[in-house]
Amino acid sequence: MFITILYSVVLPIIVLIVVGSVLQRIFQxxxxxxxxINFYCITPATVFMSLYHSNMNPELLGSVILFYALYVLILYLLGSLTSKIMGYKSGKKAAFNNSIMLDNSGNYGLPVNQLVFSGEPLAASMQALIMSLQSLLTFTYGVISIQGSRLQGNYRSVIIGFLKMPVPYALALGLIMHALAIPLPTVLAQPLTYAQQSMVAIALITLGAQIVKYPLRLYRSDIYISMVLRLFGGPLIGLMLILLLDMHGIPAQALLIASAMPTGVNTSILAEEYRNEPDFAAQTVLISTIVNVFTITAVIALSGHLQ
Incomplete structure (x- = not known):
């Protein structure tokens, strides 16, 4: 079973990451x-379309949002405590917390979900919601924490910077149009669909290109601390919350798998965008993605026992 999951679910995604790495080596x-492109176009389009086409009932929607809120809160507390113990300064603390709170729920999680559940609508909608919540977290907390550390408390500029981010508007608009059943004209639906369908390939190729920009630094303890909290702490917290909230079946399985994603490419994108610890961010994405080949396979196998 382990080999089957590894071959049919995880390795197809790794192929695109390798393609990005090769393209970066050849063409810079x-x-x-x-x-x-990811930041201002593809991610907002994907978030909007995912929420617009969501088919979850209100009760399950509330449960997933509660799960996610508790999940990221616990990760934040763990990250902040670890940063304090390790003596990280504000910029490093922001990058470290991003590395454990912002995961690859979209450009890694969506394909994994599709392959594990064979496109089952409920599982797909749940992963889309998690990806949307993750995107909202990325472009709120993720951006504000980095900007705040760089601007030394000038939160007026932080707020202005946040208001320029397109993802929160895409999330709100998608939810409103879905709730009110507002039809989406073909002239808008088609290009948004094209952008959504391109997300996996472009994001993974970008990830592959980013992770070879910096030399592999296997001696850095901060990267391994981040990896342990992300790949082992994440699923453990997810499992505890699933049991606490008494969730079963596909919702429980989908949430457990979603909690086991590696550090997200957006961590590196934000670091590149705002010039805040880009080397550390790229390394956490690289190391956690490599190790996740094995950890996600184990978590997928474990999720089959959540009935």
Whole structure:
């Protein structure tokens, strides 16, 4: 079973990451431009379309939001405590917390979910919601924490910077149009669909390009601390919350798998965008993605026992 999951679910995703790494080695891609495309175009389109087409009932929607809120709160507390113990300064603390709180629920989690559940609508909708909540967290807390550390408390500029981010508007608009059943004109639906469908390939290729920009630093303890909290602490917290909230079946399985994603490419994109610890961010993405090949396979196997 382990080999089957590894071959059919995880390795197809790794292929695109390798493609990005090879392209970067050969052509020296413009990572800043790739980050802008992800940041301002593809992610907002994906968030909007996922929420617009969501088919979860209100009760399950509330349960998932509660799960996610508790999940990221616990990770934040763990990250802040670890940063204090390790003596990280504000910029490093922001990057460290991002590395454990911001995971690859979209460009890694969506394909994993699709392959594990064979496109089952309920599981797909749950992963889309998690990805949307993750995107909201990324472009609120993730951006504000980094900007705040760089601007030394000038939160007026932080708020202005946040208001320029498109993802929160896409999330709110998607939820409103879904709730009110507002039809989406084809002239808008088609390009948004094209952007959504391109997300997995472009994001994973970007990730592959980013992780070879910096030399692999296997001696850095901060990277391993981040990896342990992300890949082992994340699923453990997820399992505890699933049991606490008495969730079963596909919702429980989907949430457990969602909690086991590696450090998200957005961690590196934000670090590149705002020039805050880009080397550390790229390393956490690289190391956690490599190790996740094995940990996600184990978590998928474990999730089969949640009935």
């Amino acid at each position: 891609l413009d990572l800043y431009t790739l980050s802008k």
